[in-house]
Amino acid sequence: MxxxxxxxxxxxxxxxxxxxxxxxxxxxxxxxxxxxxxxxxxxxxxxxxxxxxxxxxxxxxxxxxxxxxxxxxxxxxxxxxxxxxxxxxxxxxxxxxxxxxxxxxxxxxxxxxxxxxxxxxxxxxxxxxxxxxxxxxxxxxxxxxxxxxxxxxxxxxxxxxxxxxxxxxxxxxxxxxxxxxxxxxxxxxxxxxxxxxxxxxxxxxxxxxxxxxxxxxxxxxxxxxxxHPASRFVAEFIGETNLLSGKMRGLEGDAVVMDWFGQTLRGHAPGGAPRTGDDITASLRLEKLRFHKARPDSCNAVQGRVVGKTFLGSRMAVDLMIDEAAGASLRAFVDAETGQSFGADPVWVGWSSDAMAVLRD
Structure with missing residues (x-):
């Protein structure tokens, strides 16, 4: 054989x-x-x-x-x-x-x-x-x-x-x-x-x-x-993730461009790109967000304030409010020492387009 x-x-x-x-x-x-x-x-x-x-x-x-x-x-x-x-x-x-x-x-x-x-x-x-x-x-x-x-x-x-x-x-x-x-x-x-x-x-x-x-x-x-989960079921079943829901704006090369509460974000679509104007949801793993004091030069960047912290031993889960009126929020993992330093001042988070997977359903 x-x-x-x-x-x-x-x-x-x-x-x-x-x-x-x-x-x-x-x-x-x-x-x-x-x-x-x-x-x-x-x-x-x-x-x-x-x-x-x-x-x-x-x-x-x-x-x-x-x-x-x-x-x-x-x-x-x-x-x-x-x-x-x-x-x-x-x-x-x-x-x-x-x-x-x-x-x-x-x-x-x-x-x-x-x-x-x-x-x-x-x-x-x-x-x-x-x-x-x-x-x-x-x-x-x-x-x-x-x-x-x-x-x-x-x-x-x-x-x-x-x-x-x-x-x-x-x-x-x-x-x-x-x-x-x-x-x-x-x-x-x-x-x-x-x-x-x-x-x-x-x-x-x-x-x-x-x-x-x-x-x-x-x-x-x-x-x-x-x-790179292809569906919402996989994204939610395996590990913890942020689910970002918005509108498909179009494509920039291989990147899917979406609108998320007025923010322009870019991701990729493992299960195939949706059509322009479609309602879409993207998965963003908590450890893929990077914190910055000023706006980062990554293709995705949003500003928010820390509204909650959960100590998990070697790392900390940080809850960020991006737009309170719209209810837009994100959760991120950081090392415990970094998480303890966050105060009331707004912070920036950024991530690459490859870190955000647009789901097929």
């Missing part, structure tokens, strides 16, 4: 449960060695996609191609796919070593080969000293690694991860995120990760597919989705 050929190809996949459409004509390619995350709220279709890839659900229409083979109608055990569940689904009456060997025995491997693969995967995931322990004797992070070891032991082409970090506390979750990403890099396996946690998706993924109501809202790198 050519390495340039997608490992996974979903072609027009639709899934209906009675009158409810869980997936609506999903077409998507996943490359070999890619860490792809499906992100979205409950009911958006991300878990349905995972179950269809795993063979636990059949699509109402469309096809699933894995390694060049149509596996749409194949059961889970016939696919080169394995799964890590949210609760890990480890067998409590089996030791770590026995849990890892379970899938290898199902494949019909001989005892010598099973032992060799156990040792290999346990060493790789630093589980050597835990082989004779039972799941109840392990920490949450250790159980996570055992679940990964069991899933990786049969050498699947695709690993499906269904919100596997949901049971961990915040501190451990951060550690395991980095560990999971490191494992994916070292194995060069293709990971398909499902989560509703925006930070988790941005931290771990090569590529994020944002789902909404069974459709793809946007598909791109974490940086593209965060700084």
């Amino acid at each position: 050519n390495d340039d050929t997608p490992l996974v190809r979903l072609k027009g996949v639709t899934k209906k449960f009675g009158d409810m459409t869980a997936l609506d004509n999903l077409t998507l390619d996943i490359a070999r060695g890619e860490f792809v995350t499906f992100l979205g709220p409950s009911g958006c279709g991300k878990s349905t996609t995972l179950r269809i890839l795993g063979g636990f659900e059949r699509p109402t229409s469309g096809s699933v191609i894995l390694n060049g083979e149509d596996v749409t109608l194949q059961p889970p055990e016939k696919r080169q796919v394995n799964m890590v569940f949210q609760d890990y689904a480890l067998f409590p009456h089996m030791t770590v070593r026995q849990n890892i060997s379970f899938g290898l025995e199902l494949k019909g491997m001989d005892k010598k080969s099973i032992r060799q693969r156990q040792d290999e995967i346990m060493s790789f995931l630093e589980l050597d000293t835990y082989g004779d322990r039972y799941p109840a004797q392990l920490s949450g992070g250790q159980r996570q690694r055992v679940a990964l070891a069991r899933a990786l032991a049969p050498d699947p082409a695709l690993l499906l991860l269904d919100e596997p970090l949901g049971a961990l506390d915040a501190k451990l979750r951060g550690q395991v995120q980095q560990e999971l990403k490191s494992i994916q890099r070292r194995t060069n396996k293709t990971f398909f990760f499902v989560t509703h946690d925006q930070e988790e998706a941005l931290t771990m993924s090569d590529r994020v597919v944002v789902m909404n109501k069974g459709r793809v809202e946007q598909d791109g790198t974490p940086e593209e989705l965060y700084f």
